[in-house]
Amino acid sequence: MTTKTTWPLVRVLRDRDAGFYLSGVVVSGFGTSALWLASGVWVKDLTGSDGLAALCVLAMWLPALAGPLLGTLADRVRRKPLLIGLNLLLAGLLLTLVSVDSPGGLWLLYGVLFVYGAAGVVHDAAESVLVARAVDPSLLGDFNGLRMTATEGMKLLAPLAGAGLYAAYGGASVALLDAATFVLATGLYAMLRVREEKPAPPSGSRRRQTAEGVRHLWAHPVLRPLVLAGGATMLCAGVNGAMVYAVVDGLGHSPAYTGVLYAVQGAGSVAAGLLSGSALRHLGARRFAASGIILLALAVALRAVPSDPVALVCGAAIGAGLPAVLIAALTSVQRETPGALLGRVTATANTLVYTPNVVGLAAGAALVELVSHRLVLVALGVALLVTAGALCQSPARAERTASRSSSDANPA
Secondary structure, rough: OOOHHHHHHHHHHHOHHHHHHHHHHHHHHHHHHHHHHHHHHHHHHHOHHHHHHHHHHHHHHHHHHHHHHHHHHHHHOHHHHHHHHHHHHHHHHHHHHHHOOHHHHHHHHHHHHHHHHHHHHHHHHHHHHHHHHHHOHHHHHHHHHHHHHHHHHHHHHHHHHHHHHHHOOOOHHHHHHHHHHHHHHHHHOOOOOOOOOOOOOOOOOOOHHHHHHHHHHOOOOOOOHHHHHHHHHHHHHHHHOOOHHHHHHOOOOOOHHHHHHHHHHHHHHHHHHHHHHHHHHHHHHHHHHHHHHHHHHHHHHOOOOHHHHHHHHHHHHOOOOOOOOHHHHHHHHHHOOOOHHHHHHHHHHHHHHHHHHHHHHHHHHHHHOOOOOOHHHHHHHHHHHHHHHHHHOOOOHHHHHHHHHHOOOOOO
């Protein structure tokens, strides 16, 4: 049993291109997570304003709204050179932040973070296409799970490293660290041996090209319900995230205890990433996603119980349940989308899935001041169960067969 479970992961890790790509994810993810925390602290120290500090997150997230449009860039050129160019661009831009030492320089910080977010949208779209070409279709679920594990692992370590570096040397040092990680990631991407044909010249206007990706996603019987469920889940996850300090207050701990809950949640996500490939093969994308949402629903609702052991178990369960729908949606997009559209469809799916998380955080921040957090958590649990029920209603036979078969041709 153990061999059957771990063997696909070993196959992925032994693949040369997959190894270089995962290494790039780890390296660049470390720098991104460090900068994400340090930028807000940087602005807070320079201005004393919580609102201006919060704008850092907004600047990085705002370009995601243009995901369907930005994703067209990933379908117009070869993806490997595009990834290399984006990494070098961000490394160069981050170097300019060494001059930010007063409130008057914040415009440069916000501008770099905005470009950072826009480049990230294109970067993710290009990566999706490159991975679909480089990785065996039967191992895409395992690969995406390992990618999730790597990303979540960096979220456990990088913020602490970034905070320590910032405290010792200031915000410019964190920017330099992030720039260095992009240069290193550039070298790793340059070593990939992926053969790409030059994409055909685009036909029609940019608006028409964008609409093609949206239309494919919306009309597809497998992709649309998964992406919509992912968006609904991330909306609830955002509201849940805004409740964390109220949960900690209810447990009688100081705000610093949130770090313990986030660490446990990250550990759950790491474990889920390692098991996702096998779960996808056995359950299919819909049932795998629905199972994760059900686990998330129960964990979120039970956070209303004022108990440390319950809170810790729920934190781990939230971390394990949430990635399921994200991995299922991304893997299905890569399997079910023609290569010529994959960049646009990936960017559109990411916009529909991840943007609601920001909306949920804002809504949760307002709700926590008006309503008991325990009532909100129970309501979120019910909403998530409804979301899972919608996925379970439709037959999963077609996509379950596709996820089990290693001989299916990958349209990408």
